[in-house]
Amino acid sequence: MAETHQELLARLERESRAKQEQFMNFIAGKLGRPRVTAPPQHPFRGAPDFWNALEWPLEERVAKFTENFKAVGGQAIRLSGIVEAGAFIVSKAAEMSARYIVRQDQQSLAELGLESLLPEARVSVWNEDPNEDWKACAAEADFGVVLADYAAAYTGSITVLSDKTKGRSVSLLPTALFALIPIERLKTRLGEILSDFDRAGRENLPAGIHFISGPSRSADIENDLTIGVHGPGIVYALIIG
Numbered sequence: 001m002a003e004t005h006q007e008l009l010a011r012l013e014r015e016s017r018a019k020q021e022q023f024m025n026f027i028a029g030k031l032g033r034p035r036v037t038a039p040p041q042h043p044f045r046g047a048p049d050f051w052n053a054l055e056w057p058l059e060e061r062v063a064k065f066t067e068n069f070k071a072v073g074g075q076a077i078r079l080s081g082i083v084e085a086g087a088f089i090v091s092k093a094a095e096m097s098a099r100y101i102v103r104q105d106q107q108s109l110a111e112l113g114l115e116s117l118l119p120e121a122r123v124s125v126w127n128e129d130p131n132e133d134w135k136a137c138a139a140e141a142d143f144g145v146v147l148a149d150y151a152a153a154y155t156g157s158i159t160v161l162s163d164k165t166k167g168r169s170v171s172l173l174p175t176a177l178f179a180l181i182p183i184e185r186l187k188t189r190l191g192e193i194l195s196d197f198d199r200a201g202r203e204n205l206p207a208g209i210h211f212i213s214g215p216s217r218s219a220d221i222e223n224d225l226t227i228g229v230h231g232p233g234i235v236y237a238l239i240i241g
Contacts, residue, residue, distance in 0.1 A: 047191055056188045061153040062239060065186060068156025069237050072214030076237040082180075085238050086112035089145065089178055092236070093118055098142035102126060102134075102174060105165035106147045109180070114145070126167045135169045144174035144232065148181040151237070152190040155213065158237060159193055162208035171210060176234035179212065183241035 003011065028035045056064060066076040079085050089112065092098070101123045103109045115123045124137055138144060146166070150159035158179050162168040171177055187193055190211075197205060216231030 051189070052191065054188055056153060058183070058186075061186050061188055062183070065151060065153040065156055065237070065239070068153070069214060070156075072156060073217065074156070074214035074235045074237060076239065078239045080241070082108060082111045082240060085180055085240055086114060086117055088236075088238065089114065089143070090117045092176070092178075093121060093143065096142065096176065098176075100124075100141045101143040101145060102138050102141040102170055103145035104147055104167070104170055108147050108182075109145055112145070126170055127164055134167055135173070138167070138169035138173035141174035143176050143178060144170045144172075145178045146171045146180070148179045148185060148237075150193040150196075151181045151186045151239075152188070152193060153186060154189050157190060158212040160210045160212060161206040162210065163206055168208045168210060171212060172231050174232055176236070177212070177232040178236045178238060180238045180240055183239055186239065 024035060062078060066078070069076040077088065079088060093101070098118075099121050101114060101118070101121055103112075103114065103123065103125060105125050105127060110125075114121075124132075124141075126134060146160050148158045149161045151157065152159070158181065160166070160168075160171050160179065171179070197209065212235065215233050215235045218230060
């Protein structure tokens with residue numbers, strides 16, 4: 001009588017486990033010691049207390065973030081307010097001949113006034129037209145402009161969440177990315193950021209959580225470092241405040 005599907009799977013699992021046992025016994029024999037079968041003890045869980053307590057003063061956070069972000073090829077600029085941020089993006093648009101900009105649908109980004117400051121350029125707001133192919137728009141854009149939800153000074157990382165008003169493509173597909181970081185969102189450690197997601201619970205997690213540490217880079221082919229392969233080749237972190 002032929003095996004049923006369940007019987008076949010059970011037999012294959014038994015055979016696989018027997019081969020695993022044979023392999024591990026062989027390794028233990030070569031090492032001249034008995035098999036270790038008990039799981040190791042883990043008396044400590046998570047980060048140590050001294051690390052959880054680490055919190056740099058504000059100006060040190062700004063300095064460390066700037067240093068670490070620049071070390072991976074990004075640009076970090078401290079600006080006093082949203083008006084200065086708008087002027088900075090406009091200056092870069094003139095410098096880089098940017099003609100198409102996509103930004104998240106966020107009130108702070110609306111206050112940049114890019115539509116009026118750049119009359120010769122096209123400025124699109126993510127998801128403003130439900131019939132538009134927004135991924136294609138982001139891929140065509142010269143600039144993507146996003147509002148950072150968090151930033152971590154120790155790792156030089158920007159955290160950007162995604163939802164229907166904050167498409168992930170805005171930070172992943174344009175040629176250059178401008179990420180505005182309100183200074184109160186700049187933390188010392190990445191753990192401070194991750195703990196917020198733990199407290200929120202799985203059911204309240206955003207559609208996407210993206211950590212950006214400088215421009216896109218890859219050395220997969222012949223160990224040859226290439227910038228801008230999987231995302232923006234130019235990234236500006238604008239620390240506001």
